[in-house]
């Protein structure tokens with residue numbers, strides 16, 4: 001597949017293609033951008049473009065996608081191509097020193113069939129300290145025939161000495177309209193579903209392709225019904241929701257969903273343009289809920305939601321945190337009806 005199957009990123013891709021064509025490639029590039037934004041796909045297409053069997057005839061810096069080399073790189077079986085990513089054991093995936101030894105062994109010999117020995121390292125910020133220092137040694141004196149394509153969404157977690165050995169290429173999110181049109185084309189979904197996914201994905205195409213729209217809509221329906229009049233009078237459904245959301249694998253999705261709904265509610269209470277609202281089909285329901293709250297009360301719970309998200313990365317007891325958040329949300333949504341204390 002050529003570079004054109006990548007949505008967005010035309011500036012960095014054009015720049016990389018010109019470097020390939022003019023034979024002015026650096027030894028190491030660091031692709032920086034959000035998770036699932038298209039860094040890895042671009043790196044694979046770049047490795048293919050450089051190694052493509054047809055490149056020497058066409059001199060076009062674009063992989064043909066069908067020759068043996070293009071196929072082997074896609075399948076990660078090309079003898080001059082090595083793909084490294086963090087091991088997935090445990091809570092904290094890492095790239096350990098034995099993988100860097102593998103890289104050293106890979107790059108020391110001349111390419112077997114291609115023109116370069118290429119090494120992709122995904123989430124390079126997950127190198128252990130020992131592994132990072134070992135990689136630095138290779139990057140300081142790279143063999144002429146090798147090319148490193150490093151990727152990270154956390155550049156500040158990377159050794160500054162590694163960053164300084166690389167040419168940094170930044171990847172920005174694609175426009176919501178581009179992502180929406182692409183989703184309609186490849187996922188066979190309605191325009192409103194595609195619009196919703198493009199908003200949730202924040203312009204990250206890799207993320208947009210994985211979002212389960214049925215799950216999003218079911219979750220939204222459940223949370224909106226939880227906030228409806230009468231429903232908030234009862235505490236047990238709130239505690240049940242806290243328990244369900246706090247399960248591993250569910251927390252981030254649950255927090256995101258509360259974020260979208262509360263943001264929409266805030267926009268409705270502030271009488272903003274309905275085009276800004278994410279759940280446009282639910283505007284009547286949002287209006288009904290909005291009558292029982294105020295922007296100030298919603299901003300308070302949004303603050304608490306953000307603290308809860310920080311806590312998620314600091315081993316906070318999520319079930320307790322969510323229970324407290326939902327009880328405060330209950331107060332915030334009922335705040336208009338609470339009579340002011342007398343005296």
Ligand SMILES: [Zn+2]
Pocket residue numbers: 051052053054063064065066067068069070
């Ligand atoms: Zn090819």
